[in-house]
Amino acid sequence: MNFKENILLALAGLKANKMRAFLTMLGIIIGISSVIMITTMGTIVEKGLAGVVTDLGVNNLVEIFIRQKEDSVRTTIEESDMFSDEIIEQLMTRFSGELQYIAIQQSVGGGTMRFNREDINMTVYGYNSDFIHIFSTDLLRGRYINEKDIQGQKSVCVIPDDLALKLYGSPENAIGEILSMNVAGGVKEFAVVGVYKYKQSAFGGVFSRNYDIHIPITTARKMINASPYYSWVDFITYEDVDVIKFSEEFGEYVNERYYKDNNSYEVMCYTMAEQLTSISQYVGIIQGVLSIIAGISLLVGGIGVMNIMLVSVTERTREIGVRKALGAPNSAIRIQFIVESVIICAIGGLIGIIAGVLLGNLGGLLFDTSAVPSVGAIVIAVSFSMAIGIFFGYYPANRAAKLDPIEALRYE
Amino acid sequence: MSIDKKAIIKMDSIYKRFYIGTPNELEILHGLSFDVPDGEFVSIVGASGSGKSTLMNIIGALDKATEGNYHLGGTNISLLNDRELSEIRNKKIGFVFQTFNLIARTTALKNVELPMLYAGMGSKERIKRAKELLELVEMSDRAMHMPNELSGGQKQRIAIARSMANNPSIILADEPTGALDSKTGHLVMDIFHKLHKEQGKTIVLITHNQKLAAETDRIITLSDGNIVSDEKMSGNAVYTLNETVKEEKPETESHDESVILTDKTSGKDGQ
Ligand SMILES: Nc1ncnc2c1ncn2[C@@H]1O[C@H](COP(=O)(O)OP(=O)(O)O)[C@@H](O)[C@H]1O
Ligand SMILES: [Mg+2]
Numbered sequence: 001m002n003f004k005e006n007i008l009l010a011l012a013g014l015k016a017n018k019m020r021a022f023l024t025m026l027g028i029i030i031g032i033s034s035v036i037m038i039t040t041m042g043t044i045v046e047k048g049l050a051g052v053v054t055d056l057g058v059n060n061l062v063e064i065f066i067r068q069k070e071d072s073v074r075t076t077i078e079e080s081d082m083f084s085d086e087i088i089e090q091l092m093t094r095f096s097g098e099l100q101y102i103a104i105q106q107s108v109g110g111g112t113m114r115f116n117r118e119d120i121n122m123t124v125y126g127y128n129s130d131f132i133h134i135f136s137t138d139l140l141r142g143r144y145i146n147e148k149d150i151q152g153q154k155s156v157c158v159i160p161d162d163l164a165l166k167l168y169g170s171p172e173n174a175i176g177e178i179l180s181m182n183v184a185g186g187v188k189e190f191a192v193v194g195v196y197k198y199k200q201s202a203f204g205g206v207f208s209r210n211y212d213i214h215i216p217i218t219t220a221r222k223m224i225n226a227s228p229y230y231s232w233v234d235f236i237t238y239e240d241v242d243v244i245k246f247s248e249e250f251g252e253y254v255n256e257r258y259y260k261d262n263n264s265y266e267v268m269c270y271t272m273a274e275q276l277t278s279i280s281q282y283v284g285i286i287q288g289v290l291s292i293i294a295g296i297s298l299l300v301g302g303i304g305v306m307n308i309m310l311v312s313v314t315e316r317t318r319e320i321g322v323r324k325a326l327g328a329p330n331s332a333i334r335i336q337f338i339v340e341s342v343i344i345c346a347i348g349g350l351i352g353i354i355a356g357v358l359l360g361n362l363g364g365l366l367f368d369t370s371a372v373p374s375v376g377a378i379v380i381a382v383s384f385s386m387a388i389g390i391f392f393g394y395y396p397a398n399r400a401a402k403l404d405p406i407e408a409l410r411y412e
Numbered sequence: 413m414s415i416d417k418k419a420i421i422k423m424d425s426i427y428k429r430f431y432i433g434t435p436n437e438l439e440i441l442h443g444l445s446f447d448v449p450d451g452e453f454v455s456i457v458g459a460s461g462s463g464k465s466t467l468m469n470i471i472g473a474l475d476k477a478t479e480g481n482y483h484l485g486g487t488n489i490s491l492l493n494d495r496e497l498s499e500i501r502n503k504k505i506g507f508v509f510q511t512f513n514l515i516a517r518t519t520a521l522k523n524v525e526l527p528m529l530y531a532g533m534g535s536k537e538r539i540k541r542a543k544e545l546l547e548l549v550e551m552s553d554r555a556m557h558m559p560n561e562l563s564g565g566q567k568q569r570i571a572i573a574r575s576m577a578n579n580p581s582i583i584l585a586d587e588p589t590g591a592l593d594s595k596t597g598h599l600v601m602d603i604f605h606k607l608h609k610e611q612g613k614t615i616v617l618i619t620h621n622q623k624l625a626a627e628t629d630r631i632i633t634l635s636d637g638n639i640v641s642d643e644k645m646s647g648n649a650v651y652t653l654n655e656t657v658k659e660e661k662p663e664t665e666s667h668d669e670s671v672i673l674t675d676k677t678s679g680k681d682g683q
Binding site: 009318 | 472475494495498501507509516517518527529530578
């Protein structure tokens with residue numbers, strides 16, 4: 001009795017009992033799909049986080065922001081509560097060994113323009129010249145905002161490559177062009193000095209495309225009459241600095257030095273590194289829960305397979321007797337039932353893989369990324385479910401093999 | 413018939429006891445001894461419960477005697493292990509059952525192939541031989557039919573073809589006509605006679621039907637686990653194919669049609 005015959009036989013048996021076969025597979029399907037979901041999700045989260053990391057160069061980012069003290073007297077923030085250019089200057093000097101760059105930002109708001117009967121939506125931000133290091137993307141053409149632009153409050157801008165392509169045909173054509181848009185209550189014109197490579201952010205894909213336009217921070221302030229005080233500032237440390245540890249020290253120093261006598265506000269430090277660690281921990285917990293579900297369903301599924309195989313052996317007692325009368329050795333009967341059990345589990349495993357990939361990617365929509373499990377993961381999942389088939393199919397198969405031929409033949 | 417022929421079945425004081433929990437023991441066969449020469453067509457008759465099937469199971473190496481020696485073609489069956497017994501059943505013996513016992517959801521052809529599959533024969537050779545056997549029992553046109561699409565007589569012919577698969581020395585048939593009407597039963601008997609006459613098969617037939625038994629070479633009568641008579645049939649009682657068929661249904665010309673008609677109307681279509 002060869003394998004091909006056994007497989008065909010098992011498939012014929014399953015076909016005759018489709019509903020039962022499906023219900024038997026359910027545990028295996030749930031178990032394997034959980035396993036695949038775990039790996040798919042892991043890949044997706046990794047991809048998403050990798051996106052975040054390169055987007056902002058965040059591993060060395062320390063953000064400092066002001067918040068109300070627990071016993072605060074006032075609820076309104078005043079200029080004296082915020083960071084001034086002077087404080088920032090002092091901090092950069094004091095921590096020159098740790099702090100490499102500083103990023104400050106002034107949001108101007110939305111800007112629009114009509115182009116080829118289409119409304120183009122943009123968001124305008126004022127940045128300092130260091131921002132290019134934090135916004136670690138490739139500058140494709142031209143240059144970034146420099147100190148001269150900031151000193152002179154120049155009307156220059158840096159635009160994303162896809163906008164350049166749309167408006168001017170190519171990034172190189174964009175340089176020197178004048179971008180005219182409706183922003184901050186009037187039409188403003190900016191000379192395009194640079195084009196950066198647009199990278200889809202990890203969470204951005206859900207919304208329609210809105211182009212970020214970078215202009216000098218001083219220009220931005222002038223446009224909306226903003227004062228040079230900040231409620232938060234991003235610092236980038238040197239690469240060898242332990243950001244989590246440094247952020248604690250840094251926060252304590254700032255509070256001690258500048259906020260001791262402030263009756264309402266203090267500062268807090270926040271690091272992306274810490275945040276990423278907690279996201280990974282969170283994902284780890286989800287994966288752990290799924291693993292337990294997977295383990296339990298595979299166990300329950302395996303027992304279900306064993307149960308149905310025992311039923312199948314009982315139902316086919318007479319057939320087993322006939323096969324033995326025709327000369328089937330015990331091993332052939334054993335293999336026949338093990339193959340059947342393995343096939344149930346393998347089909348369950350395959351359905352589980354498909355379900356797992358679909359469900360995993362459903363979660364992936366949130367991150368706007370998709371993942372297919374590796375060939376290795378599929379091979380492992382299928383082999384594992386087949387191993388379950390062998391493990392839980394062995395006992396019923398062995399019982400069939402050891403049936404006494406006479407009793408089997410007499411079975412009613 | 414011919415005493416000079418070598419005995420293919422040699423039974424020497426065969427006892428069979430069942431233990432239905434000590435100290436109850438049930439002795440079914442009380443020390444049977446007989447030989448069957450190669451090529452003999454022997455029938456075993458006796459009342460229900462007299463031990464015919466039990467004896468048949470021992471002859472067929474499905475069961476072992478509790479006591480006594482059984483030699484099949486020179487091999488002492490009592491000494492064999494499970495694996496060797498299955499090989500004996502596969503190569504040396506062909507079973508035909510009262511209830512046909514075809515494997516469900518498996519075509520007639522695959523059913524006939526089954527013993528060859530267990531013998532490890534290659535698929536081409538197997539299919540060729542299975543087709544020949546179906547031809548022998550005139551069932552070629554039903555090769556691809558499932559058992560539940562066949563009449564009782566057709567199933568039994570498939571079962572006989574299956575019993576012949578590995579060209580066994582002995583065919584054991586336990587009431588093969590028991591679930592068939594008499595006309596169909598005769599057609600099945602025709603096949604046994606053909607196998608006996610043309611291929612020289614040793615056939616052991618269990619039957620309730622004295623008429624069918626009388627067509628064979630020898631009748632062994634069992635009663636309560638003892639052989640009460642063992643008589644060789646004289647030449648004049650020996651079966652001739654045409655006579656019997658004429659006697660039973662003189663008006664019919666085609667066997668096949670009558671089989672199907674009879675089976676459909678009588679509804680004897682067990683599996
Ligand atoms: N496994 C068994 N356990 C107990 N008694 C059995 C068993 N098999 C058969 N018998 C008994 O042996 C006797 C002979 O049975 P069997 O050989 O089937 O008779 P026959 O085929 O002549 O009708 C019966 O009384 C039956 O009840
Ligand atoms: Mg019987």
